[in-house]
Amino acid sequence: xxxxxxxxxxxxxxxxxxxxxxxxxxxxxxxxxxxxxxxxxxxxxxxxxxxxxxxxxxxxxxxxxxxxxxxxxxxxxxxxxxxxxxxxxxxxxxxxxxxxxxxxxxxxxxxxxxxxxxxxxxxxxxxxxxxxxxxxxxxxxxxxxxxxxxxxxxxxxxxxxxxxxxxxxxxxxxxxxxxxxxxxxxxxxxxxxxxxxxxxxxxxxxxxxxxxxxxxxxxxxxxxxxxxxxxxxxxxxxxxxxxxxxxxxxxxxxxxxxxxxxxxxxxxxxxxxxxxxxxxxxxxxxxxxxxxxxxxxxxxxxxxxxxxxxxxxxxxxxxxxxxxxxxxxxxxxxxxxxxxxxxxxxxxxxxxxxxxxxxxxxxxxxxxxxxxxxxxxxxxxxxxxxxxxxxxxxxxxxxxxxxxxxxxxxxxxxxxxxxxxxxxxxxxxxxxxxxxxxxxxxxxxxxxxxxxxxxxxxxxxxxxxxxxx
Amino acid sequence: xxxxxxxxxxxxxxxxxxxxxxxxxxxxxxxxxxxxxxxxxxxxxxxxxxxxxxxxxxxxxxxxxxxxxxxxxxxxxxxxxxxxxxxxxxxxxxxxxxxxxxxxxxxxxxxxxxxxxxxxxxxxxxxxxxxxxxxxxxxxxxxxxxxxxxxxxxxxxxxxxxxxxxxxxxxxxxxxxxxxxxxxxxxxxx
Numbered sequence: 001x002x003x004x005x006x007x008x009x010x011x012x013x014x015x016x017x018x019x020x021x022x023x024x025x026x027x028x029x030x031x032x033x034x035x036x037x038x039x040x041x042x043x044x045x046x047x048x049x050x051x052x053x054x055x056x057x058x059x060x061x062x063x064x065x066x067x068x069x070x071x072x073x074x075x076x077x078x079x080x081x082x083x084x085x086x087x088x089x090x091x092x093x094x095x096x097x098x099x100x101x102x103x104x105x106x107x108x109x110x111x112x113x114x115x116x117x118x119x120x121x122x123x124x125x126x127x128x129x130x131x132x133x134x135x136x137x138x139x140x141x142x143x144x145x146x147x148x149x150x151x152x153x154x155x156x157x158x159x160x161x162x163x164x165x166x167x168x169x170x171x172x173x174x175x176x177x178x179x180x181x182x183x184x185x186x187x188x189x190x191x192x193x194x195x196x197x198x199x200x201x202x203x204x205x206x207x208x209x210x211x212x213x214x215x216x217x218x219x220x221x222x223x224x225x226x227x228x229x230x231x232x233x234x235x236x237x238x239x240x241x242x243x244x245x246x247x248x249x250x251x252x253x254x255x256x257x258x259x260x261x262x263x264x265x266x267x268x269x270x271x272x273x274x275x276x277x278x279x280x281x282x283x284x285x286x287x288x289x290x291x292x293x294x295x296x297x298x299x300x301x302x303x304x305x306x307x308x309x310x311x312x313x314x315x316x317x318x319x320x321x322x323x324x325x326x327x328x329x330x331x332x333x334x335x336x337x338x339x340x341x342x343x344x345x346x347x348x349x350x351x352x353x354x355x356x357x358x359x360x361x362x363x364x365x366x367x368x369x370x371x372x373x374x375x376x377x378x379x380x381x382x383x384x385x386x387x388x389x390x391x392x393x394x395x396x397x398x399x400x401x402x403x404x405x406x407x408x409x410x411x412x413x414x415x416x417x418x419x420x421x422x423x424x425x426x427x428x429x430x431x432x433x434x435x436x437x438x439x440x441x442x443x444x445x446x447x448x449x450x451x452x453x454x455x456x457x458x459x460x461x462x463x464x465x466x467x468x469x
Numbered sequence: 470x471x472x473x474x475x476x477x478x479x480x481x482x483x484x485x486x487x488x489x490x491x492x493x494x495x496x497x498x499x500x501x502x503x504x505x506x507x508x509x510x511x512x513x514x515x516x517x518x519x520x521x522x523x524x525x526x527x528x529x530x531x532x533x534x535x536x537x538x539x540x541x542x543x544x545x546x547x548x549x550x551x552x553x554x555x556x557x558x559x560x561x562x563x564x565x566x567x568x569x570x571x572x573x574x575x576x577x578x579x580x581x582x583x584x585x586x587x588x589x590x591x592x593x594x595x596x597x598x599x600x601x602x603x604x605x606x607x608x609x610x611x612x613x614x615x616x617x618x619x620x621x622x623x624x625x626x627x628x629x630x631x632x633x634x635x636x637x638x639x640x641x642x643x644x645x646x647x648x649x650x651x652x653x654x655x656x657x658x659x
Contacts, residue, residue, distance in 0.1 A: 035520060035624035160555055168559035172568045177581035184585040188592040195596055203520070203622035222606035223613075226621055227516035227629075228504075228526045230603045235522050236535035237599035241592060244541075248588045255581050455521040466501035466523050 026309040028121055028460050033304050035458050042454045043204050045300055050447065053299065058443050064436025071430030072147055080150045082426045089409045089421040094148040096401040097431050099256055099277075101141035102182065103397060106249055106278070107285020108134025109189060112196070113245035116238075122313055124456040125306045128200075129296070130289050131193040132449075136441040137288070138186045140434040145178075147430075159183075174258040181255040188248055192241045198224050199234070200450035253277045260404065267347035267408035270335065276328035280397060283321035283367070286314050287393035292442065294387045296451070305452060308381060315374040315386060318393065322371030325400075329368065347408055355420060356407045359399050366396020488611040488659050489515075489631040490642050491618070492651035497523050500626035503649035504529040507628060510645070514634035518612075518621040537598050544594020545587050552583030611657050629657070 029038075075082055085092050108130040115123040146155050158179045160169055169176050202224035205217035224230065257273035290311070297306045336348040351360050370392045373379045380386060411418050445451075458464055494500040497519070504517050508531040517526060527534075556579035560566060565573050576583075600606070612618045612629065621627045628651070630642050643654055 039520075039623040160559060166564065167566075168564050170566065170568060171556045171560050171579040171582055172571055174581075177585075180582045180585040184589040187589060191592055191596040195599065199521075199622070206619035206622045218608060222600065223608045223610060224605065225610060225612060226518045226520065228519060228522070228530055229516050229532065230605075231519065231522040232527050232532055233535045233537050233599050233602045236537040237595045240537060240541045240595045244588050244592050244595065248585075251581070251584060251588075258581070458521040464497055464521060464523070466497045466525060466529075 027307070028125070028309065029457065030304040030307050033461070034463065035461070038305070038452075038454055038457050038461075039203060039207075041300075041302070041305070042200070042450050042452045042457075043207055045446070045451055046204055046448060047207070054443060054447060058440065061436045061439035061443060065433050065440050066436070067429045068143065068431075068433025068437055071426050071428075071433060072143070074426055075147060075430070076152060080148070082424060084421060084423040084427055086419060086421070088412065088417050088419050089406060091405050091409060092421055093402075093423050093427040093431055094144040095259070096398065096405050097434065098141050098144040099401045099405075100284070100398045101137045101144075101434065102185075102256055103253065103277075103281035103284045103401075104288045105134040105137035105141070105185075105189070105285065106253060106281035107289050108132070108137075109185075109245050109249040110282050110285065111289070112192060113242040113249065116242040117246060120313075121460040122310050124453055124460050125302075125310055126289060126293055126314075127456065128193075128197065128449075128453045129293060129445075129451055130285075131189065131196070132442065132445045133285075133288060133292060134189050135186065135193060136438050136445075137285075138182065138189065139441065140438050142182065142186070143430075143434065143437075145175075174255065174262045177255045178259055181252045185248060185252045188241070188245060192245055195234075195241065196238065196453060196456075197450060198222060199226060199455045200453060202226065203454055204450060250278055253281045260408075265408050265412055266341075266343040267351065267404070270332065272328060272331055272335070276325070276332075279321050279324040279328065280367075280400060283318060283325055283371075284393060284397035286318045286321070287390040287397070290314055290318075290386060290390045291394065294383055294390075296446065300451070302452070305457060311383065311386065312380050315380045318390070319371050319374040322367055322393070326364075326368035329364065343413060347411070350411050351403055351407045354407065354411060356403060356410070359403050360407070363396050363399040363403050366392045367400060370396070486659050487632045487639065488657040489629050489633075489637070490639070490646060491612070491615060491627055491629045491655045491657055492646035492649070493617055493620075493653045494626040494628065494651060497626065499650055500628065501526065501529055503628055503646075503651065506649055507630070507645075510636065512630060512634055512636055514631040516629050516631075518618070518627040518629065520622050520624060520626075536602055537595060540594040540598030540601075541591050542594070544598075545591035547594075548587040548590025549583055551590065552579070552586030555586070556582055611659050615655060615657055617653055617655060 033041075083092060083094065085094075111123050111130040112127050112134075146152060149155050149158070157163055158169060158176070169179070171177075198221055201217050201221035205214060205221045208214040208217055254274035254277065257277035260268040261270060261273040263269060293306060294311075297303060333348050333352075336344045339345070351357075370389050373385075373389060379389075406421050410421055494503060500517060500519065501523060504526065507515060508529065517523075517530060519526070523529075553576075557574045560579070561574035567573075571578060617625065618627065628646065628649075630637060630646065636642070639656070643656075646654055
């Protein structure tokens with residue numbers, strides 16, 4: 001949110017001698033919408049009577065979420081053996097789903113933090129929803145390692161808390177680093193999201209007609225008054241949280257990739273993993289942002305605030321990160337060949353042509369080939385197609401984690417202990433249900449909290465500039 | 470320069486039940502230029518309420534740089550030290566454990582933990598620091614009783630001159646705000 005003043009008083013000398021051309025800039029907000037329109041639009045979403053589509057979607061989401069409940073209930077009451085994990089594959093869908101969901105979250109932080117530091121003003125329209133997505137995705141991700149520990153009631157042993165055995169967590173393990181990285185990520189993302197929301201909650205409070213609404217939003221808004229003395233600290237804190245979240249988000253998926261890279265399994269033990277995982281995370285996350293925002297934009301008629309310029313930018317980021325991911329796939333192959341290590345070479349040939357070749361080629365076609373369509377303006381302007389391509393990316397990124405996790409474990413050093421992994425119905429139920437769990441949380445967010453950061457969107461309109469005439 | 474008699478009249482007329490005078494403005498540019506004049510008139514206890522932060526308003530009000538970064542630094546340093554002590558105490562002092570022939574403690578292997586603790590505590594410092602410096606939460610402010618105040622989170626801009634400022638004089642301050650191009654002028658009661 002913090003921007004340096006753009007109206008510098010030092011006018012370059014050259015400007016007196018030349019006649020500068022006016023370069024048309026893409027408008028962030030179409031149709032010259034004013035401040036009041038923005039307030040009405042965003043508060044209107046919260047204030048209107050619950051729409052029918054919301055009730056129906058919410059009921060469906062709750063039903064789907066119950067599958068996770070059923071899967072976990074069966075797992076806890078019976079044992080981890082009900083998952084498809086067998087020697088030699090000790091990490092199956094649980095870690096795949098964990099990495100998938102954590103990766104989704106990364107786009108939210110990229111938008112809220114990294115694009116803030118890079119002064120990308122277009123981020124304001126999608127910032128809040130993307131941050132909400134981050135938090136809910138991390139919650140979904142957390143379910144899997146939490147239940148994978150087996151006796152979930154001892155999951156608190158992961159944290160540095162004294163227990164009756166008198167022993168402590170073991171900090172040489174990348175899994176323990178992950179506990180710190182993911183819980184810090186969740187906490188900081190939530191603080192950042194909430195702090196950014198306080199002024200907007202104040203705006204909803206100020207418009208509230210009924211006492212319960214007034215009470216609810218008053219408590220959440222903490223008595224925010226929007227004085228410039230408050231804004232001054234707020235903007236500084238916002239900038240600092242963006243600055244802290246940037247190294248944080250890069251470290252989280254780096255540490256997630258350490259779960260693999262620090263082991264000595266062929267196909268995992270590579271130094272390319274951290275940047276490759278971070279690019280993949282941003283790639284999948286942007287696909288999820290578009291998957292969520294395109295329908296919401298249509299339902300709430302947000303076309304003036306989230307316009308073609310925003311969609312173009314997101315498509316281009318998907319294109320860029322998708323190409324990086326494709327480059328990483330190629331580099332892995334090259335390094336495997338160049339290393340001269342027989343196991344490493346085998347691991348990669350086996351990925352592409354072995355028993356899991358079907359998964360590998362789903363991954364390549366969804367992640368490397370489909371996003372290349374975004375080179376074409378016609379395709380970026382066809383929103384139904386954009387949405388479908390984003391679904392492909394979501395599927396492809398899930399398969400990427402499946403390929404990495406399962407192929408390396410199924411065929412490692414000893415051919416005598418090779419195996420083939422398939423999930424059980426319990427695995428499928430648990431994962432399927434997380435989409436419902438995620439949707440339940442996201443729908444509640446859409447219904448009760450400001451979907452767009454009103455203050456930030458107002459700030460990037462041309463009339464917000466105090467030097468405008 | 471106010472003379473002694475001016476100050477005493479102001480003191481007499483200063484009603485304890487008055488919080489200040491509020492005045493609304495229509496546009497960011499109006500309130501921006503008005504704020505510059507209030508600053509130049511030597512006001513110290515006053516504020517500009519806006520629906521969004523206005524670029525350059527800190528300078529227009531003559532505000533110093535925010536103190537939040539100090540609390541961020543404090544949090545970050547605390548977090549780093551916590552991370553170091555946590556990993557050293559648990560894996561090297563209280564329950565030394567040999568794992569893979571690695572040292573009991575080194576700054577290398579627990580670095581991710583120290584790194585995350587640094588960020589976590591720095592974020593706590595920033596988040597709570599911001600609310601502490603802004604004196605929030607506070608739900609009972611006299612401004613909330615003002616009907617126009619609700620619109621400052623929508624599309625209205627407001628300058629509030631507080632009665633605690635030594636420049637405050639009910640009638641003069643009211644006229645001063647009018648001369649700045651204010652729209653609606655209201656007296657805020659405590």
